[in-house]
Amino acid sequence: MNETQEKLIERLTEKFSKIDQDVNVHLEGLVWAKPITYWDYIQTDALLSLQTQRTTLPDEMVFIMYHQINELLFKMILWEIDQVAYAEKIDAAKFTKHLYRVSRYFDMLSSSFSIMGDGMDVDQYMKFRNTLTPASGFQSAQYRLIEFASTELINLIDFRFRATIDRNTPYEHALEHLYWQAAGKDHKTGKKNTLIQNFERKYKAFFLDKMETYNTINLWTKFKALPDEVKNDIGLINAMRHFDHTVNIRWVMAHYNAAAKYLESGPKKAEATGGSDWKKYMHPKYQRRVFFPELWTEEELKNWGDDKYLEACEKLTNNSALKK
Numbered sequence: 001m002n003e004t005q006e007k008l009i010e011r012l013t014e015k016f017s018k019i020d021q022d023v024n025v026h027l028e029g030l031v032w033a034k035p036i037t038y039w040d041y042i043q044t045d046a047l048l049s050l051q052t053q054r055t056t057l058p059d060e061m062v063f064i065m066y067h068q069i070n071e072l073l074f075k076m077i078l079w080e081i082d083q084v085a086y087a088e089k090i091d092a093a094k095f096t097k098h099l100y101r102v103s104r105y106f107d108m109l110s111s112s113f114s115i116m117g118d119g120m121d122v123d124q125y126m127k128f129r130n131t132l133t134p135a136s137g138f139q140s141a142q143y144r145l146i147e148f149a150s151t152e153l154i155n156l157i158d159f160r161f162r163a164t165i166d167r168n169t170p171y172e173h174a175l176e177h178l179y180w181q182a183a184g185k186d187h188k189t190g191k192k193n194t195l196i197q198n199f200e201r202k203y204k205a206f207f208l209d210k211m212e213t214y215n216t217i218n219l220w221t222k223f224k225a226l227p228d229e230v231k232n233d234i235g236l237i238n239a240m241r242h243f244d245h246t247v248n249i250r251w252v253m254a255h256y257n258a259a260a261k262y263l264e265s266g267p268k269k270a271e272a273t274g275g276s277d278w279k280k281y282m283h284p285k286y287q288r289r290v291f292f293p294e295l296w297t298e299e300e301l302k303n304w305g306d307d308k309y310l311e312a313c314e315k316l317t318n319n320s321a322l323k324k
Contacts, residue, residue: 074142
C-alpha cells in the first residue's frame, strides 16, 4: 500500500467512525458493488418511460415532454433558492451567484416557448387539448413554491385585498386571497371551479406548510435582513432586480404570447383548458406581481408589465440599481 492509499484509508476511517460505522464493512461492500453507468446514474429508462399520450396525435408528445422539462427546471430553481433560504449566514457573492443561476434557468424557460410555439401544429393542439380539461399548467405546485420561496406573501396577494392582509393574517386566509385564486373562481358567485378544487385537494395542506416555512426565509425577507454593507452591494441589487424582471415579466410574457398563439389562432377564440380567465391571470400588468418592490422606482412599478416599457425596463435591470 502506497502513501496515497494509506491517507485515503485514514480519511475513510475518520469519515465512517463519525457515524459509528466500520470502515472495513464499507470497503468490502465496494468489492461486490456494480460499476456505475450513465444510464443507471441518470435513471434514463425510468425517465423515458414517463411520457404517456392520451390521444393518437403525434404533437401531444411534444407537449408532454416540454412540460416535464419545465418541472425539472422548476426543481433546479428551488434547489438554488433553498441554498440561499436555508443558509445561516450568506454574503453578497453567494446570494448573487444563486440568483443568477435561477435567472439563467428562467431564461431557458422563456426561450423554450418556441418549442411549443413553433413545434406543434395548431390543429393538432386544438384537438388533443380537449382531452386535458380540466387540467392546466396553472396546477404546477412547484411554481407556487418558487413564488413562496421568492417573496413575502403580501406580494402574492390579489392586489384588491392587500390592504386587508398583513403578516399576522392566518395562512389559510392568505391562501384564499393569493392572486392566482382569481383564475379559478366565478367572479360573481366566488365559487371555485373544478381546476382549483382539484389543485387544492391535492396540495392545500402542503402549500400551507410551505407558506409558513418560507415566511421568514424567502429571498426578499432574507435580503432585507442582511447587514447594510451586504444589502447595499450593487451587484446583489442588480441580481435581485434581474431575477424579478426575468420571472415576473420576461417569462410570464413568453408564456402569455405562446398561449395567445394557440388560443386565439382559430376562427373562435378558445378558453384555457382549466377554464381560467387566462389573460388577466397571466399578464403582469393586471396583477403586477413584483417580488422585490422596494428595489424598483415608482415609474417602473407604475409601468410594470406594459409592453412599451419592457425594453427600457430590461436595460435598467442590466445597467443600474435605482431604488425607489
